[in-house]
Amino acid sequence: MARVGPHPAVADVRRAVREALADVPADALVLAACSGGADSLALAAALAFTAPRLRLRAGLLTVDHRLQPGSAGRAETVRGLGEEMGLSPAEVLTVTVGTEGGPEAAARAARYAALDAAADRLGAAAVLLGHTRDDQAETVLLGLARGSGPRSLSGMAASTGRYRRPLLHLSRATTVAACRALGLTPWDDPHNADPRYTRVRVRHKVLPMLEAELGPGVAEALARTAALAREDADALDEWAESAYQNCALSDIGDSVKLAVNELEKLPDAVRRRVLRRAGIAAGAPSGALSAAHVLAVDRLVTRWHGQKAVDLPGGLSAIRRYGTLIFAISPIP
Template sequence: MGPHPAVADVRRVVREALADVSAGGLVLAACSGGADSLALAAALGFVAPRLGLKGGLVTVDHQLQAGAHERALAVAAMAPGLGLDTGEVLTVQVGDVGGPEAAARDARYAALAEAADRAGAVAVLLGHTRDDQAETVLLGLARGSGPRSLSGMAPVQGRYRRPFLGLGRATTVAACAALGLDVWDDPHNDDPRFTRVRVRKQVIPHLEAELGPGVADALARTAELAREDADALDQWAESALQDCALSDIDGQVALAVQGLEGLPDAVRRRVLRRAAIAAGAPPGALGAVHVRALDRLITHWNGQKGVDLPGGLTAIRRYGTLILAISPIP
C-alpha cells in the first residue's frame, strides 16, 4: 500500500524541483514548523537520499514572540526524524523599514542567504503554496504594481525553489496529518494587523462566497500567465537595451533615442528602468512616476529640461541621445 495521496503529492513536486541538482549537493529546507514548511522538510528528507543529495533544515528565530527561540530549537531538533542531515536555528534582528511584514521577510531572506553560502547549499526550498501565490497576486493588484508584481512568486528564483506553488494548503495539512507530524500554528498567521492575514481570512473567502469556489486557483493561474508575459517582455527589453546603449562609463549611461522610439511602451519603459538603475538609481526608490517622466523625454520631446531621478540622478536628452548620470551632467 502506497503513501497517502497528499504525502505522494508533496514528495513528487519536491523530486521534480530537484531533478536538475547534481548528486552530492546540499539542499536546505526553510522550516518554521507550520504545515507548509514542515511538509516540505519531510518531503526533502524522503527525496534527498534517493536522489543522492544531502538535505538540511534551517529555521529562523525572528525574536518577535515569547518562546520563539525555544520553538525554533524544537523545529531544528526535528531534522533527524525527518530524514535530514542537519538542523540549524538562524536568529535574526528584525528592523522596521517597510513595515513589520517586509522587515521580517528581509531579515529572514538575509539569514537564509548567509546560511546557504556558509554551508555551500546549492538550493534552498521554500514552502509557499498556491494559496500564498493567490494572496501575493491580490496584494500586487491592490498596489497597482503592474504585471511583474501580478506574476507573483517564481518557482525558481536564484538559489530559492518553491515546489509547492502548484499545491493547495489543504494538501500540506493533510500530508502532515498522514505523517503524524506535530504542526505549529504561528499566531501571527491569524493576526488581523497583518495585511496578508486579512487577505487570507477575509478577502479571499469573501470573493469565493460571491464568485464561487476556485478563486485562489484562478489567481495562481493568472500569476503563471503574467509571469510568462513579463519574462518575455524583460528579455525583449534587455536585448533592446544592448542595441540602444551608446556608453556605460563611470555610472553614466547613454542611449540612442532613435532606437527607443520604435519600441512598444511596455518594452521601452523596461529599458528606461534598467538604464536608470545601471546609472545609479536605487531600484526600491525608482517608481513608475519616475519611469514615465523619463519616458516623456522620448515620446513627448519639446526641448524640455532634464528629469530628476532617485539617487541624485539626472536624465537629459541631447542631440538624439538620452543621458543618465549623477548630477551635474557635464
C-alpha cells in the same frame, strides 16, 4: 481495504519535491527553510524522504526572528524535528529585524539575508521554500492592489537562483493534510492571524469573500494567471534586454546614455523596461525606482518639448540632450 502507499497529500508533496530537485547533481546539499508551519513542515518531511532516493544530502534551516516571546524555544523545537527526520545539518538562524519598509518587508529581508549567508557557508546547491498556491494567489492580489504591473502580477517564481518553491501548484489544505497523515503537528504563527498585516487580511477576508461571491477555484485561477503573466513578463524582459544593448551609446559606471531615435521605435512596455534598466544601471536603487519615475523619464522620449531633467532616486537625474537620453548623478554637466 487498507491503503497501499502514502496518503495522497503526502504523495503529492513528495512528488513536487522530487520534480523540483530533478536537475540537482548527486551528493549536493539541499536545505529546507522551515518555520514549523504546515507548509514548510510538510516540505521538510518530503525532502527528508526524497533526498536519499535522489542521492542528495538534505538539511534544514529555521529562522528565529525574535519578534515574539518564546521564539527561541520554538525555533529549537523545529530544529529538533529536522534532526528527527534525518535532516543534517539542522540549524537555527537568529536574526535582528529592522524597520525599513514596514514589519513584513523587514522580516523578509532579515530572513533571506540569513538564509543566503547559511547557504553560502554550507555550500548548498538549493534552498527549498514552502510557498503554496494560496500564497501565490495572495501575492497576485497584493500586486493587483498596488497597480505595479505584470511583473508583480506574475507572483513568485518556482525557481529563483538557489531558491526553489516546489509547492506552488499545491494548496495549503494539501500541506495540512500531509502533516496530519504523517503525525506532524504544525505551529500556527500568531502573526498569520494578525489583521494588522495586509497579507493576513487578504488571506482571511479578501480571498474568502471572492470565493463566496465568485465560486470556488479563485486561488487556483489567480495562480494560473500568475504563471501566464510570468511567461509574458519574461518574454518582454528578454526583448527589453536586447533593446537596451541596441539603444545604449555608453554604459560606464554611474552614467548611461541611450539613443532616443532607437527608443522611439520600441513598444511602450519594452521601452519603459529599457528605461528602468538604464536607471538601475546608473545607480538608482531598484526598490525605490517607481513606475511614476519611469513614466516621467518616458515623457522625455514620447512627449518631448524641451522639459528639464527628471529627478530619480539615488541622486540621479535623467535628461534629454541632442537626441541622447542621459542618466547620471545630479547635476548633469
